Amino acid sequence: MNEETKNAILEKIREYDRIILARHVRPDGDAVGSSHGLAEILRLSFPDKEILVSDEDISDALEFTQTEETDPEILDYSNALAIVLDTANLERLANKRITEAKELIKIDHHIDRNPYGDISWVEDERSSVCEMIADFLYTFRDVLQCNLRAATLLYMGIITDSGNFKYSATNGDTLRLAGYLLDMGVDIQTLNSELELRPYEFYKFQACIFDKMKLTENGVAYLYVDKEMQERFHLTRSQASDSVDFMSGIRGTLVWIAFIDNPDGSIRVRLRSRFMPINNLAERYDGGGHANASGATVNSLREMQALVKDADALIKEYKENNGGWI
Numbered sequence: 001m002n003e004e005t006k007n008a009i010l011e012k013i014r015e016y017d018r019i020i021l022a023r024h025v026r027p028d029g030d031a032v033g034s035s036h037g038l039a040e041i042l043r044l045s046f047p048d049k050e051i052l053v054s055d056e057d058i059s060d061a062l063e064f065t066q067t068e069e070t071d072p073e074i075l076d077y078s079n080a081l082a083i084v085l086d087t088a089n090l091e092r093l094a095n096k097r098i099t100e101a102k103e104l105i106k107i108d109h110h111i112d113r114n115p116y117g118d119i120s121w122v123e124d125e126r127s128s129v130c131e132m133i134a135d136f137l138y139t140f141r142d143v144l145q146c147n148l149r150a151a152t153l154l155y156m157g158i159i160t161d162s163g164n165f166k167y168s169a170t171n172g173d174t175l176r177l178a179g180y181l182l183d184m185g186v187d188i189q190t191l192n193s194e195l196e197l198r199p200y201e202f203y204k205f206q207a208c209i210f211d212k213m214k215l216t217e218n219g220v221a222y223l224y225v226d227k228e229m230q231e232r233f234h235l236t237r238s239q240a241s242d243s244v245d246f247m248s249g250i251r252g253t254l255v256w257i258a259f260i261d262n263p264d265g266s267i268r269v270r271l272r273s274r275f276m277p278i279n280n281l282a283e284r285y286d287g288g289g290h291a292n293a294s295g296a297t298v299n300s301l302r303e304m305q306a307l308v309k310d311a312d313a314l315i316k317e318y319k320e321n322n323g324g325w326i
């Protein structure tokens with residue numbers, strides 16, 4: 001698929017002596033895996049070229065990848081080729097200066113509502129950009145070099161973005177390309193341990209969440225991580241916010257919501273759903289996002305209750321008018 005585009009990208013890579021890679025802010029496994037996996041492949045394949053990853057906001061959870069990034073401010077973008085990965089639109093860029101590069105290539109798997117770049121390779125049915133980079137590597141396997149580190153980074157992006165091959169974007173290509181990377185010797189026990197193991201205190205926090213979680217009549221699960229709870233468990237903002245995922249496994253619960261006290265007195269809302277969309281509800285409360293994952297803000301306990309009530313009414317309506325949900 002897209003053989004012409006892939007060929008054009010390889011030609012551009014050959015053309016430039018300096019290549020700078022970039023990705024979206026608050027990087028996930030796919031953003032880190034695809035930018036550093038491709039960087040590693042390019043360094044091995046073209047040792048005379050200067051290959052740099054330009055962002056500096058690595059997440060704590062991915063520090064184990066020991067990836068090195070260069071301060072965007074000290075980079076020379078003139079005569080450089082930029083490759084932007086996993087970034088749907090330029091506003092999401094961690095390094096906005098990357099657009100100063102002479103030419104820019106977009107490689108992404110989000111719906112292409114905001115096309116950009118001199119060359120754009122977007123396949124929105126792909127599980128991950130790491131799957132696309134693995135495909136690129138496989139397509140040009142006679143030209144490109146790969147090592148265990150690059151294979152591990154790409155494999156990491158595939159499993160994190162596909163939910164360990166559980167999300168519906170997973171298809172035969174995802175598994176074939178993951179298998180191609182595994183054959184290079186990826187240590188899945190170590191990788192999965194790095195990605196999944198949590199400190200003991202994390203489970204104490206989870207137990208507290210399960211104790212406090214509430215369920216509405218029609219199946220909205222919700223919880224409130226107030227300031228007191230954040231202090232008691234020494235939670236970072238992102239740890240408090242991730243608590244929304246604890247509620248994802250309840251049968252009949254099509255919507256689950258976490259409310260997290262912000263330092264400024266407002267309350268951050270994280271909404272998740274399956275089968276039915278949730279973004280319209282988020283938009284009513286100063287937010288928005290994806291069909292099944294959105295964010296919003298409320299300013300009082302009363303507004304929190306109103307949102308829960310609205311979500312409950314939405315579920316009720318959905319369940320009455322649709323079959324097939326679980």
Ligand SMILES: [Mn+2]
Binds near residue numbers: 109127128161
């Ligand atoms: Mn991705």
